[in-house]
Amino acid sequence: MKNIYKSTAVIIASSAIMSISNSVVARDYIDVVGSSTVYPFATVVAETFGKKTGSKTPKIESTGSGGGMKLFCAGNGISTPDITNASRRIKLSEYNKCQKNGVKDIVEVMIGFDGIAIANSKQGPTFDLTRRELFLALAKQVPSNQAGELIDNPYTKWNDINPALPNTKIEVLGPPPTSGTRDAFAELALQGGCFTYDWIKQIKKDSKIAKKSGDKSLASQLKKKYKTICHSIREDGSYVEAGENDNLIVEKLRANPKALGVFGFSFLDQNSDVVKGVVIDGVKIDFEAIADGSYPISRPLYFYVKKSHVGKVPGIKEFIAEFTSEDAWGEDGYLTDKGLIPLSDDARQKMSDSANGLTPLKM
Amino acid sequence: MTGNTTEIIKLKLAKRYAKEKRFKLYGISAIAVSIAFLLSLLINISVTGLPAFQQTYINIEVDIDSKLLKLDSQYSEQELFRANYSKVIKQSLKTMFPGVKGRKQKRALRQLVSKSAIYQLRDFVIDNPSVINTRQSLWFLARDDVDVFMKGGIDRSLPESDRRLKDFQLVWVDKLLAENRLEKRFNVSFFTESDSREPEQAGIKGAMIGSLLTMLVTMLLSFPIGVSAAIYLEEFAPKNNKWVDLIEININNLAAVPSIVFGLLGLAVFIGLFGVPRSVPLIGGLVLTLMTLPTIIITSRAALKAVPPSIREAALGLGASRVQTTFHHVVPAAMPGILTGTIIGMAQALGETAPLLMIGMVAFIADVPQGITDPSTVLPVQIYLWSDSPERAFTERTSAAIMVLLGFLIVMNFLAVIMRKKFEKKW
Structure with a gap:
């Protein structure tokens, strides 16, 4: 009987230790959450990004815009998502919550219309x-x-x-x-x-x-x-x-x-x-x-990037670059095949500059 | 007087027989209705899902021109990896269909072939650099619309605006068909590829491995914990103790708790408190362990209870200690029942999505998980995600994935039946 108790205790303890040690280890893939409307577009970009560069494909969870913001604004740790998708603009209350939790610099990218x-x-x-x-x-x-x-x-x-x-x-x-x-x-x-x-x-x-x-x-x-x-x-x-x-x-x-x-x-x-x-x-x-x-x-569709994670999690910059490339969101891009309505040429140019320059959002 | 009683009984006899007949009829019709439901479900899924096991391939003469690839005479491996393969494919299609005009048509032409062609060509060239500046006849995956058309999903007789393939595209497809450049083959990639947003490239490998890893974690945790709990409660716990009774009642209640509650619990405790990462088989396995534990404990206890007391008494009578009695005699005798319960609990866990929703396993994951801490999804979640995708070609893949999942469940349940039949002891 003692043996069984022992082994059970060992299993529980080891799984707990395993999990704790895991959360400390750096993440080597991009973690994306957010809107189910943006999901079909973000996933195509993620897949192309993975295949094109040969690096790990970002993980994309469909949590809804509000749910995504909640996770995104929870903090700066590596266990929080790097990017959240939204089918509406970030609300002032969400922005304030982000600020309060230490997520200071958020890069806003409008990707097109739905x-x-x-x-x-x-x-x-x-x-x-x-x-x-x-x-x-x-x-x-x-x-x-x-x-x-x-x-x-x-x-x-x-x-x-x-x-x-x-x-x-x-x-x-x-x-x-x-x-x-x-x-x-x-x-x-x-x-x-x-x-x-x-x-x-x-x-x-x-x-x-x-x-x-x-x-x-x-x-x-x-x-x-x-x-x-x-x-x-x-x-x-x-x-x-x-x-x-x-x-x-x-x-x-x-x-x-x-x-x-x-x-x-x-x-x-x-x-x-x-x-x-x-x-x-x-x-x-x-x-x-x-x-x-x-x-x-x-309505316009957005994604938001946590600037503090750029450099900590590999590939975020490249992912933004892929998303804002003409190949993807351009008028002939593969996102339009999936039903995304592109921004105007000027707006794309402007948005691409601010996104790739990681210009933080001010509200 | 006896004559009278017989009369009365005889009179009622017909009624009694009728009653019995009626009852049998009710039973038979109940069974017939359930079989009809089951059959209509299975037939519906098979009819929709079977086409997914075939996939259309398209043959293209590719001019692997180093100029189009933008490669110099000397190139590094990196340059070879980054070369412009999409241009090569575009150009090859243009050569095959001369006279394609306008942005819309050019775009449609590119869309005959799957996007994966670019990467397939890349890998082909990297493996055989000697093919540069030669013409190769290569087979690529066809785009989902072409695939749906080849499987009869697009009706030519519909007006053009209602079709996914326009008239000019049908002309191309007809030309390809006439030249034997379109072919339906067994869909290997459905089993060797992971999730993709392009239906023709999407497969279930990632979800299958994810399910396997999650089940492994669940099995390793829930079996020892569940069986030890059952053994203690059945063999060692004091009888008529109010604490033991309380625990028993709670275990029975837990078995009936909706699975999403376990997801919420997992989110709060494992992710919130212990910091287990989201979306990995480890957290999935932990949550599903919570869910399967009651099932395993209850069935294991039933199996232990079924071992006749005479076995225990005989062992004790011969001088065995209680631990010896339990582990040398009672548990081995109860093992078939315990294993059956475990397998059924695992089968239940295999088909679960609701608790995984809360812990981030409902996600797009294109890479195959390598271990229990890599992000992954599971089969039922894959089905859910595909069913929600706009592309028409995902419908058949959804059903095909359901067929695979059903296959696994049937195998597991069958295994449970075999084990019971084979090792069951009659006392």
């Missing part, structure tokens, strides 16, 4: 929506005829909103609140439609005025007010949370031609034989429309 597609089955009717109609279809509360008054969303069919739209039930499949795509969809599509009502837009203006005059609490109160109006999505079954898996949404649209779905442009690009994009504000979603900014629902 379009958010609203699509339905090829078998379904052709939709031509404005952002206002989208807002009216999906908001929890919509403005009534009287300015300043909100009522619970009364619309159940598309043609209740606009007689020209199909006579089908409003049914939209989209990502859950934890997803960055959902945030961007609310921010760009719904808020865009929401601000077509002057009195709601006025709240935002008032908030800005209050901020300027120094009344911070009023400003944030007003901001909260218009965000609640514009970003709250109805919960009565018209908007169906279909999980983070965009392929699943495509599958469901194929099975249900009456429904619309919300997902990343690359999934529309790959499944163009099954689903078609909805025309938004008169613009059909395609590569060019997102690139020139005429398609309204697109």
